[in-house]
Amino acid sequence: MIKEIVNELMESLGLAYQYWEYEDLGDGIPDCYFVGERMPDPVYDESGSEGGTFVVSGWSSSGASPLDAAEESIKRALEGPGGDVRRSGDGWACAVWYVQALDVPSDVDGRCRVEYTLGYREWS
Secondary structure, three states: OHHHHHHHHHHHOOOOEEEOOOOOOOOOOOOEEEEEEEEEOOOOOOOOOEEEEEEEEEEEOOOOHHHHHHHHHHHHHOOOHHHEEEEEEOOEEEEEEEEEEEEOOOOOOOOEEEEEEEEEEEEO
8 A cells, every 4th residue: 555655646746756666668767766665564553554664765866956855845745634644445544654854875976865764554
C-alpha cells in the first residue's frame, strides 16, 4: 500500500519518481528525479498494523533549488489533520507523515542529493 500511496503523491506533485531506481523509459533521465525505498519495522503492532520508514531520495544536476522546492511540496501535501495523510480502501488503511529531510553528500560529480523521510502505518 505504501508504495502505491507514495507513487500517487509524487505524481500529484508533478515530481519525476520511480520506486527503487530511476530507469530511462524512453524520455531520458530528468535533471531532477526521485526514487523511493521502503524499510518496514520488524515488529507488528497489536492492532495488526505494520509500519516503518519510507525514504524518498532526490537527485538534481540543477543545484539544490529543485530539491528544496520538492521538500516544501511534500511537506505541504502531508500536513493534513494530525500532520499526516490518510487513505483507505476496501479493507485497508494507511497513514503517511513527513518526518525530516537530510542533505546527503553525493559521490556523483555535479549532483545534489537529499533524502526525505516519511513515516507510515498500514492496516489490512
